[in-house]
Amino acid sequence: MAFLKTNYIKKDSVIHSLNPLVKFSWVSLVVVLFLFSGSMTLFIVVNIIILLLAFLGKVGRDFIKGLVFMIGPIFLFSLMIHGLFNPFGISEEVLFSFYTINISLEGFYYGLFFGFKISALISVFYLFILTTYPGRMVTSLRTIGFPHKLGFLVNATLQIVPLMLREAETIIDAQRARGLETKGSITKRLGAYVPLLGPIVLGSVMKVYERTIALEVRGFSSTADKTSLYVENITLTDKLLIALSVVLLIIYVVFRVIG
Amino acid sequence: MAKKTKKGFLEELKKEFSTYGLALIPIAIGINWAGGFLVQTLKLPIWGDTIGTIIAAVLAGPWVGFAAGGLTNLVKNFTFDPIGAAYGIVNAVIGLIAGYMYKTGRFTEKSNWVEVLGTGLILAFAATVISAPITVYFFGGVTGAGADLITAMILGTEESTGLLTAVFGSELVTDLLDKVLSVFIVFAVMKKLPSRMLRNK
Known part of the structure; x- marks a missing residue:
């Protein structure tokens, strides 16, 4: 990813x-x-x-x-x-x-x-x-005792955001193809905001359960010592x-x- | 409600920050960024970057909302955009308030539009109360955005009573529109979500 x-x-x-x-x-x-x-x-x-x-x-x-x-x-x-x-x-x-x-x-x-x-x-x-490099930033924070869960939050964010931005672009294109006006007066543009953001929000929130299971399968809540892929x-x-x-x-x- | 928080605040916190809560935070931050991206694309005069925070607060609890809001600005500040970490606390408090509004049943999927509007107004007011002093005392009233023009306009009027009120006024204008709109979007999303996801109470 x-x-x-x-x-x-x-x-x-x-x-x-x-x-x-x-x-x-x-x-x-x-x-x-x-x-x-x-x-x-x-x-x-x-x-x-x-x-x-x-x-x-x-x-x-x-x-x-x-x-x-x-x-x-x-x-x-x-x-x-x-x-x-x-x-x-x-x-x-x-x-x-x-x-x-x-x-x-x-x-x-x-x-x-x-x-x-x-x-x-x-x-x-x-x-x-x-x-x-963002990955190094997280690793270095781990070495001074930041909890691995915080490291996960930062790294996961950096991985998810580009995916969601790409999804946003796809949805803009799709809605435009269906005739949604994304230019013009401010009320028109405000009106376009909801049909654009709605699918992104719904789609991503539904994925949270899958991610939870994927994390658990990989021992996310395990109390054993975690090791890092990168060493700083x-x-x-x-x-x-x-x-x-x-x-x-x-x-x-x-x-x-x-x- | 108050009794419950006193009884086991730490346990509540632990329950909120389950694997589910933690998996939700990056998604919420992603929604915040996508919201901001759409606002830029549509050239709207709002921020659009608290929708994910409110959703996280509703689905997992107020403190997850708090974390999602704060981390949104912090991560952004260290990777992409060097302005905005100072306002992380604003985004965080939005999550906290929205979460408690949901928990106490004032803002749920069954609310009527008056309650939703009320929630939006409360969030807008809270955001302005926190962000205006930050803007004035740390940044001298300057944000580098279009809202500064409104600040200058208010300062230029006869009734102007100083920088804090001017900044307060200009930020309230954008925040009112932004938070009310955000809350209504979250409300619309909540109605569409399967009820098993909205059990956190």
């Missing part, structure tokens, strides 16, 4: 060969910064570091292409919401005026700040996605890099508490 065609790009690079746990530690680090930091400089630095890592992982071009597509609208709306209305601000200072529209200085700053902040979060996840090694470099993330996190917390 084919895995979901994720955005993973197969390349032979340093970043690809790292244990996924290292990349998990980077993601966690950025998520903590995202939640607690209010410094725009810090987020710009994070953005630049991740960009460099993407080039190190030989996915730089795809990284930039995908990222621009995702953060473009975010910067646009962020500058619009904050620049025009400045909902978080207190000062009235105007950066520039355009006919009757005033862009406030403080709002412009907030607009950029949230742009870079969200961009840092998206970047780190995107780097993870581009350079980590953790090298000294991986351990050092994870330690580095932890150290950086501690440094950040210390600076936050002192400063």
